[in-house]
Amino acid sequence: MTRAIRNARPLGGHDPIDLLIDDGVIVGITPAGTAPAALDDIDLEGRFIMPGLWDEHVHLTQWAQHRRRIDLSSAESAAEAVAIVRSAIARGEARDSVVVGVGFRDGLWPDAPAAALLDTVASDRPIVLVSADVHCVWLNSAALVHFAVEPSAGADGDGVLREDAAFAITARLDSAPDAELDTWVAEAAAEAAARGVVGVVDLEMRWNRDDWLRRVASGFDALRVEFGVYPQHLDRAIALGMRSGQHLAGTVTVGPLKVITDGSLNTRTAYCCDPYPDAPAEAYGRLNVPPCDLHP
Template identity: 50%
Template structure:
């Protein structure tokens, strides 16, 4: 940003102040009315006592998939596989003619959000064929770790002989990569819309963990005018050597808004797909996968983490089950990974001893509080008797871990106020709080959602609210009205 902006009469930590922004950073803070405006070219904006906060970050998103999510029919609230299949039949009837690909083939109808972990029946290709016999259909699970296809879709992807039509983990990710491969000009426009929507909720930064090679994607979006958020780009193992050859290191700036992020390693699956790797078996499951799936064994994980660290690329490791989390902590301990050098994504189920270990290492715990509320019934069923160790937030904070809150959008909404409300109240939809002893205060939740302070020489990434935070309950937090969002001093959203 060039030029200057004076924010008049903001409320910061209970004090009424003026904040002068110059060239994208905070240049001066003074009591309300005390900063001189004698210099020419200073724009003024009266906040009239509105609360001013540092801009909010979502520390775990899949931005392309979040943008696509808004365009696809949802089966999130289906109570059975048959109901979900019927929802897709209704979506097809309402969609009209499906678009064609470059070869003249009908593109699959893609749905989102199926959650079969609580269903009384089992998803199958036959059930989906019965509901939608005339078009290829792909449903993506709510946790993104499974897909459900009918026969026409299976044929389309060269899987005609697949028995059930339900694919999990790596085979599912391959299908998702293909159905998400839209023309760049189309997807970029949808992502731009999603970025503006996020700015309207006070978001100034995203950690984008799409599985694709994202550096070129985001440089293209920047060339097309992206300016809604700062973006930190994740790197997956299949792209690690490419990143190393390019000399990319965690924290490197690719331009004013794009930064190289961390090496994202997915070491196990998810609760909803019953692939999170656990010490105890899932109820009713037997055989090799009864405890979930360990996608990256400890020796392989250690080699990947070490390769990244040697090249200056810090790890962030997906671990949901308690056994997976224990493996990650073992590796971090052996390699001496401590503090912000290491991060665990999700950390959904943890033994008490591993909470203590995580805290002693002081590493980041990138957690998504809304998942606890969406998955509480799944956890009560599939982690029966162990949910006192599930979706811990307060315990991690008190143990010494550094919390980084996020959504995992599209698994949960890209809205930091939804995330904060879930962390603070541990309840929604009129239900009683779930394990309320793991709730944290609004201040702690906000500190885990920002990367700057309101102080001189800090980035002018700022948010002004149209409501008071004091005493706000979960419903008020979820609906928190944002009046102004500044990114490096430029307004990305304003109702003023």
């Protein structure tokens, strides 16, 4: 279908223009008032127009689920995060057997997360809180038992797991059926598109190829998607002949190889030259991959 967008003002430009679009591709840019008639005309009346936005680092399946979980982004302390969880449970917002909250940033909190704090909300129902950087999770005692967390995982009695131990827990929270997840992803993508996002680099920590093939087959086309591959899936990707930039299906292409070399600042695991002020056990952060395993 041919569409004309008229009287648009380019961001940073001066004179308004017309754009002619054919099947989603811009085929002409002319001074305002000069584009030929089209089946679909939209007059922007001088509003600004700009290239579509890309989010270069998103975990789309996680984000789709997080939109349905308890939002902890406003918490300015561990005590405040606990209060948010308690209120959400009281309002009936946490219907699953495992209560999940997301988005806390404890790096500058005056108090520390601890399993005992969450136990005051529920001692017999698992609670898992995921940090905004997704590099740590905070569990209550029931969740430590539910997920069979071993002392060697590094919880150190405070109920907080970091890096690989945290990733293992978040992976087990992705338990919704594929059809339900795909619906949530489509809704999240539509919301992003409504805000001007045209593409994402999806770095979900799972074998993402099959997910996107399934979604495209079901009609997904809200965004362009470049999906990443992690080292644990690299041999599988190579065996399938996958290469970064390769078109997979629909609006989906193969994205980058993602290697998590170190941690995150909020979790105090980003590898730094200077020690963190609160000097945790790993005062300088953590290298997840030895330098000798990295090649330019």
